[in-house]
Amino acid sequence: MANVYSERCPAREVLDRIADRWTVLVLGALADGPLRYGELRRRVEGVSEKMLTQTLRSLERDGLVVRHADEETPPAVDYALTELGASLEAPMAAVRGWAEQRIVEVQEAREAYDDRQGLPDLSA
Template sequence: MATRTAAQQRADARREYDAYIQECPTRHLLDRISDKWVSLLLNALADGPRRYSDLSRKVTGVSQKMLTQTLRSMERDGLVSRTVTASVPVRVDYELTELGRSLLPVMQAIKSWAETHIEDVLAARAGYDENL
């Protein structure tokens, strides 16, 4: 059995997690965090825990089914925690985990960039469409 150098082992590890490879788990994670509902929910939870109904009101346009599915997938990925409080009606709160909070700077920067540059993008689209 051939002995591999530390550099070879690092190179193997880099290939193991290469988002350009279709089967790579990091690509699946990029798909998840680039989903519009995930990015909006991460930002909506930035200020602390929120009830399901608060999230539904904050993130307009998301259906109950999609909100539920997205929160479940975020919980599965360790980005949010879910707390159920026995009451009538049952209270369900969602909160970012430490892992979810570590994504906030990136997601908030993307949201801010989109809000700042939307006029430029709309102008570019209009110019492009005029030349078609």
């Protein structure tokens, strides 16, 4: 049985993948249905082409996303969640929702920490 607290547990790689910020955002963007690469890049603001490509390849390798290329010229490529990827949507939505709901508290905690440490205010 897998135990992510064990140093050699292969599930740690999966945990690393699903804990990645671009993974969380890409899976969320694909939850509403397949998207072309350009649509996905516009939806996930701030992701570079390199990071989006790397993330999509990793998700495809892990069986969470499927890439479908139409035989057109130029080829139209869509990305969609697999059944396995779709099974992550509820936990990922919970994490995204928590981040959106609790950001003010996190920012306040950061400011209080920085004040205690005598660190400059970096929020400006």
